[in-house]
Amino acid sequence: MLRRSLLGAATLAWTLPRVSRAAAPDSLVFSWPSNAGPLDPHGYGPNQMYAQAMLYEPLVRYGASGTIEPCLATRWALDESGRAWTFTLRPGVRFSDGTAFDAAAAKANIDILLRHRERHGWLELMSRIEAAEAPDPATLRLRLDQPYDPALFDLSLVRPLRFASPAVLLPGGSVSAPIGTGPWRLAESRRGERDVFLRREDYWGEKPALRQVVVKVVGDANTRALALEAGEIDLVYGADQLDADTFRRFAADARFTTAISPPMATRMLAINSGRAATDDLAVRRAIQQGIDRDALARHVLQGTEPAATSLFAPGMSKAAPGLMTLPFDPMAAVTVLEQAGWQLPPGGRVRQKQGAVLALDLCFSGGDALQKALAEAIQSDLGRIGIAARLLGADAATLQARQRSGDFGLVFTETWGPPYDPHAFLGAMRAPSHADWQAQRGLPMKAAIDRRITALLAATNATAREADEQWVLTTLHEQAVYFPISFLTNKQVHRKGLGEVPFGGTFDEIPFHHIRRG
Amino acid sequence: MRRWLPRLALLLLALLLGLAALAPWIAPFDPAETNLAQRLMPPSTMHWLGTDHLGRDLLSRLLWGARASLGAVGAILLLVLAIGTVLGCLAGLLGGVVDTVLMRLADAFMTVPTLVLALFFVGALGTGMVNVIVAIALSHWAFYARLVRGLTLSLRARDHVAAARVAGASRLDIARRHVVPAVAGQVAVLASLDLGHWILHVAGLSFLGLGVAAPGAEWGVMISDARPFFRTAPMLVLLPGAAILLTVMAFNLLGDALRDRLDPALAEHGH
């Protein structure tokens, strides 16, 4: 009897439908760790940038080649004072509710943003804009209180300077419905499960080849890999969507296509110059040579991200081409430490200097498997040169509090990639709530760094700007407050049949409108 | 139940405890020492069970993992016994308002599923092994307090305890001389049945990333860390899981055997 029931179970399992594969030919199934959120173009928090970028468009776009291209504005000009930008708006653009996009609609959005200016204080342009004017329906003018050179880069960002239909703008600063000018509209959102985006047939530009993008909510990388393998999602795309080993496994699998983008940003450690023992320049220098960066890139990152050679990825900063990272050389690191008076006590493994122990806190995000693995490897490396690194795997809340208050020795951080690097990233170094400010706090020339950054952001003269940038980057390099680990890349994996998936120019946008099923 | 099974369990537990206690001395490598050039290696004469994704020795990590798991369970046991016995005795011996308040409090703690309560406490206290231990202890003490109180009440009514009271023995004396020894057996049965359950709780919470801090080795964390490497190095997932399974099995066997020995009334149940 038992035998019969066992056999029965086996045949039942056989007849169960195999997991449904590849949906409609013009549909794509993607995954993301959370739902898209309320999709307010001016909101942060639960709003996901990839989805905001699908629905909402900027005045100007950051192109894949690193140049500024037209989007909702076809032409733009800066007046001689450097304080007024005039944009000629694209004719014939409509929001997905049918409302026309004109200067009044753009001004309505910017007025709302200015009313809640404090929310957007991290972005320099939002502090510079005094007012938006709409002299005629096809012209939008932005008045600044002082010149701000990277204004167009800030305007190209996914948030907050994009535009929702004036019909849905709420006075409190959010939207009653997600209505934008972009090539997609939100068709369905089932929380914890999926969001569905449909192509807009009335889109002003070239229409996407795909009709539908389904984004399933998949919390972690392991589940995502299994889903991709089982054919439940079509595409994995992003900087951290899969772990490196899994990426390599897919790369070796003939059924899948994988690709890695050129370097875009920098994964690094910020070293706290305001706290013992890293307030000692010798210790920071020793760290630069005591960690085997190439081994981290080769073995932990599995070559999915190249070892970093400078603070900003190649092409991100025109200044400071000669500021290369130091090669791994534990002997040199030991020499630096010993010359500075950090000696190994007899039989001990941790260096000391006048009773002070060479110990520091290495903080990382506890939920991030890659940071955890890097931290564990770095701890071992530092241990070998006599530096005791205490690993502190904190939840997001604790980690942020530590960064804010400078309560760390080493902490993982990243530059933001295009179009933020280098100007917006440098700008944020002046905010005390940033890990960067805290890390630099102990430098004798911190005030000068902040002053020079302020100057370079307002400079209207390219030579002066580059001189300031050169000085800031050289100082940061010499003071060794960052340990660049690797250059962040976008990665993608999909089945061979999917066709072509180009890389976007930034981390924030996924070029769904350029994907075409083969 | 076959007679040799409990003995096997005892032997296994003794072995596990021994390995856990001696881990610092018998583990061939430092469990946190990474060697990236030697990552994901198969078993060899140098690394008997191979290495993990950072080139750490798997055997050493398993041994230290035993230390973490058994240590955590031991701490939970002590905490639960301390809270449960003290509050249970207090309620039983003092009676009145104290009894009512304590037992209502115990009821309150028992109206929430234990793992849910533990999750909540970790959320309130923060992550980390110590907090996980406290959270699990806080979500289980009520069962022990109730049991101890019940036993205390039934003892109080017995002749020799009543006689001791008439003779002027203090409540503390009574608790020490009469209550604790009588209660010990029953509590031991309950605790031995719970130990395996706690191992699973600790491993589960660690698996969720709420427990032991990096680079510490703990079986649940090891499984969670090793999930991406299952294809290339299945042992990284299989061995810690098997270690949990084996330990829990040993505790369960011991619990069953203890129950048969000390609590014949229950002996017919459960197997």
Added chain:
Amino acid sequence: MLAFALRRVLTLLPLLLLVSVVFFAMLRLGRGDPALDYLRLSQIPPTEAALALVRQQLGLDRSLPAQYLSWLADAVRLDFGTSWATQRPVLEDILQALPATLQLAGAAMALVLLLGLPLGLLAALYRDRWPDHLTRALAFLGVSLPNFWLGFLLVLLFSVQLGWLPAMGREGPASLILPAIATATVSLCVTLRLMRASVLGVLGERHLVFARARGLPERGVIARHVLPNALIPPLTTLGLHLGELLGGAMVVEMVFAWPGLGRYALLAIGNRDFPALQGFVLAMTAVFVLCNLLVDLAYAWLDPRIRLGAKAA
């Protein structure tokens, strides 16, 4: 019957009140500064002025008892506040995630009943023959299995290797099978062992010997005399198992990307999102208490002695 139900509910109320006090105290006496957490999750720079404003808005400047009372006043109107992370009402978030968790725990409970009880009976009827040995060995293994590990192995076998069942997500009944098995296994095996012991206990009783002696067919004896009595011990532990299944679901959900309350809770823990955490634990308590209440009422309905006994007490 109605009076019994009312009495049970009325005794529950003070208990729930006490539970809420415990939860509230744990959160407020725990770690960190809620005002700072609130600002961080709202992505507002935490200046002293902003902190003071938030303290006032959240009522954190008042005494703890006053905070508790106002929280309680909101809670009885089913207003559990707004999640700091999702900026949505906690109740809405929870009602969205709860069905998935209940579905998982419910399916697991169904497995426990539909497999655990019959297999236990089978083992008892074939005592000391191979079906007994096999089920007992499996049950013995099963009670010690870490559910998340089992879930992972199941995915590898049935989703990745064989491609029979979805590896993750919640789409269609097929996606429920693996998570339900992973959640149910421990409780299923405990129930199986209990059922076997219980059947064996009843089989040894004297009235069965008489029933058989009267010439009743074996099948009739089991259906009419053995089962009704043997089912009672395993059924009385169902409430306990429900707690285990709800707790187990929290971990298993993470393995299968099951969109239930487990993930919500984990996010709330990581974000230190106090309203969400409080809502989560209250929701789980409510479900657990409600189910146990239903089980109690069902017993009382089935067995008048409980009703009357309760009245006498």
